[in-house]
Amino acid sequence: MPDANRPRVPIKPGFFTVPDDPAEPPKFLSSRCDSCGEYFYPRRAICAQCLSEKMTDVELEGRGTLYSYTFVHIPLFGSTNIEHMEGYGVGQIDLPEGPRIQAPLAGKQPEFHIGLKVVAELDTLREDGGRDLVIVRFRPVPESEVTR
Amino acid sequence: MKDVAVLGVGMYRFGMWSDVSNATMGREAGMAALRDAGLSFRDMQAAYVGHIFAPVMTGVRVMKEFGLTGIPVQHVENASATGSAAFREACLAVAHGIYDVVMVLGFDKMTAMIQQSTAGTAPESMEDAILPAAFFALWATRRMHERGMKPEHLARIGAKNFNNGALNPMSQRQADKPVTIEKVLASRMVAWPLTTMMSCPIGDGAACAIVGRADLAKKLRPDRPVVRVVASSLQSERYARGHLFQGPVVGPAQMTIDTSRDVYEESGLGPKDLDLVQVHDAFAIEELEYYELLGLCKAGEAEACIERGDFELGGRVPVSTDGGLIARGHPGGPTGLAQIWETTLQLRGEAGKRQVDGARVGLCHMMGGGSVCVIHILTRD
Numbered sequence: 001m002p003d004a005n006r007p008r009v010p011i012k013p014g015f016f017t018v019p020d021d022p023a024e025p026p027k028f029l030s031s032r033c034d035s036c037g038e039y040f041y042p043r044r045a046i047c048a049q050c051l052s053e054k055m056t057d058v059e060l061e062g063r064g065t066l067y068s069y070t071f072v073h074i075p076l077f078g079s080t081n082i083e084h085m086e087g088y089g090v091g092q093i094d095l096p097e098g099p100r101i102q103a104p105l106a107g108k109q110p111e112f113h114i115g116l117k118v119v120a121e122l123d124t125l126r127e128d129g130g131r132d133l134v135i136v137r138f139r140p141v142p143e144s145e146v147t148r
Numbered sequence: 149m150k151d152v153a154v155l156g157v158g159m160y161r162f163g164m165w166s167d168v169s170n171a172t173m174g175r176e177a178g179m180a181a182l183r184d185a186g187l188s189f190r191d192m193q194a195a196y197v198g199h200i201f202a203p204v205m206t207g208v209r210v211m212k213e214f215g216l217t218g219i220p221v222q223h224v225e226n227a228s229a230t231g232s233a234a235f236r237e238a239c240l241a242v243a244h245g246i247y248d249v250v251m252v253l254g255f256d257k258m259t260a261m262i263q264q265s266t267a268g269t270a271p272e273s274m275e276d277a278i279l280p281a282a283f284f285a286l287w288a289t290r291r292m293h294e295r296g297m298k299p300e301h302l303a304r305i306g307a308k309n310f311n312n313g314a315l316n317p318m319s320q321r322q323a324d325k326p327v328t329i330e331k332v333l334a335s336r337m338v339a340w341p342l343t344t345m346m347s348c349p350i351g352d353g354a355a356c357a358i359v360g361r362a363d364l365a366k367k368l369r370p371d372r373p374v375v376r377v378v379a380s381s382l383q384s385e386r387y388a389r390g391h392l393f394q395g396p397v398v399g400p401a402q403m404t405i406d407t408s409r410d411v412y413e414e415s416g417l418g419p420k421d422l423d424l425v426q427v428h429d430a431f432a433i434e435e436l437e438y439y440e441l442l443g444l445c446k447a448g449e450a451e452a453c454i455e456r457g458d459f460e461l462g463g464r465v466p467v468s469t470d471g472g473l474i475a476r477g478h479p480g481g482p483t484g485l486a487q488i489w490e491t492t493l494q495l496r497g498e499a500g501k502r503q504v505d506g507a508r509v510g511l512c513h514m515m516g517g518g519s520v521c522v523i524h525i526l527t528r529d
Contacts, residue, residue: 012273042394048387067390068293070285072339077279078271090282090339094390102286102395104278109340114293125277135274 008132011125015042016136017059018122025120026136027059030099041099062120064093067100071109080126093118093138106139117141149414152242152377153365154526155358156185157489162320162353162477166259170202174255175213177354185358186368189214193247195221196238198230198254199481201261210255228428229516230254231355232484236380236522238359248361254482255354275395281347284431285339287398291433299341301454302432303332306346306474308460309429313471315502320351320477346432348473355485375495379525381410399518404441407521415525419443422465423507424494426487428515429472438513466504469494487512495528
């Protein structure tokens with residue numbers, strides 16, 4: 001089970017931040033093209049749109065809009081987290097800067113709808129040598145928190 | 149593409165064959181294709197071999213089963229589109245006069261892959277943790293939102309493909325009685341709204357095509373029509389906003405539109421000329437989308453066409469006549485060649501109970517890892 005005192009490490013480095021404050025949402029390690037302005041997740045050295053090599057590392061806020069969703073009726077691969085045993089949601093999330101991200105969703109299917117505002121959070125997959133191995137998932141933003 | 153013909157085809161039935169090796173399945177599919185062509189392995193000037201899950205060099209090792217004649221053997225891999233991509237390389241080589249007769253062989257053992265896999269215990273990335281079916285389910289949810297599709301439409305595709313598969317002796321899934329929409333809907337939910345009977349199974353198998361100069365086809369088998377490959381295209385993705393770079397992706401819809409436009413232009417044929425079509429129906433939602441992307445119907449009309457039975461045997465343009473990936477199976481390497489097997493038999497008029505009357509033009513479409521699209525058009529003289 002997650003333990004606030006255990007260090008958290010990403011399942012694979014180079015994709016998202018792991019903030020020291022557990023209440024702070026992770027950010028997505030992304031790139032912006034200096035030539036055409038397009039944003040990309042994950043990071044890349046050459047712009048996929050204009051082929052420019054002038055790319056700047058950026059961190060994008062983990063807030064976006066649900067483009068599509070499903071609910072998988074099979075436990076999440078590699079997870080020992082009891083919460084994942086009865087299945088899990090998966091969504092495509094559009095970040096305001098442009099990138100679309102596929103990630104698990106927290107919650108049950110009736111809570112999801114296209115256009116839903118969602119926010120990223122870290123989710124513990126399992127314990128690994130005294131550390132919590134984490135992935136990113138998105139959860140619905142409560143109506144009261146939706147500002148726009 | 150000029151003067152390229154399918155001289156012979158053969159298959160090792162797709163199924164859960166954990167006790168049968170790639171070498172055995174590959175050899176039997178290959179020998180069946182050679183017999184069908186009326187040729188010996190000694191006549192083969194080159195071989196193109198495709199597999200996804202077997203170790204490096206397995207293709208060359210399996211080719212030794214036929215005899216060691218020194219011919220060039222080339223591996224081709226493009227995920228699900230592996231067999232189709234290998235077939236394309238063979239066609240290009242013959243079309244450009246490099247060889248007269250070549251073998252294309254695809255095989256795979258997903259059952260062995262599953263046994264060895266650590267999937268389920270230790271994903272190496274975030275995307276590995278998610279069931280691949282989920283990514284196709286996301287396409288279905290979107291379609292329901294935009295076009296009012298219902299799970300019943302997907303179930304009707306699943307039922308059609310199961311019932312077509314029951315007419316194909318090489319099909320992995322063999323239903324013992326007609327499959328209904330209700331049965332497909334009641335099968336186990338995998339990733340909403342996709343159920344197991346709207347999804348392809350894992351399996352093992354092999355398939356082979358002998359490709360050669362069209363004039364040889366007439367000489368070798370004067371008793372039957374010549375089946376020509378008149379167009380071939382392979383494309384990868386073009387960037388557009390909202391592109392997904394991570395995860396087992398479905399691939400941009402535009403890629404199938406662009407690739408089909410290419411083969412229609414090359415062949416001078418259009419969607420209205422097609423008598424039968426095979427698609428990458430790993431999940432029923434894919435088949436539904438490809439109806440529109442290949443131009444079999446207009447955008448937004450797939451649901452109405454399904455309700456009319458347009459794509460069923462006896463309908464306007466039958467799709468997945470051999471059962472498709474959903475019923476005939478999808479081991480990986482051989483899948484695209486199973487489409488060539490089916491289309492060749494149909495164009496020759498040798499498809500038995502699932503024969504499309506008077507079939508003259510067939511299209512085969514495959515996607516590889518959502519990142520490449522391969523399409524061929526075959527015709528009968």
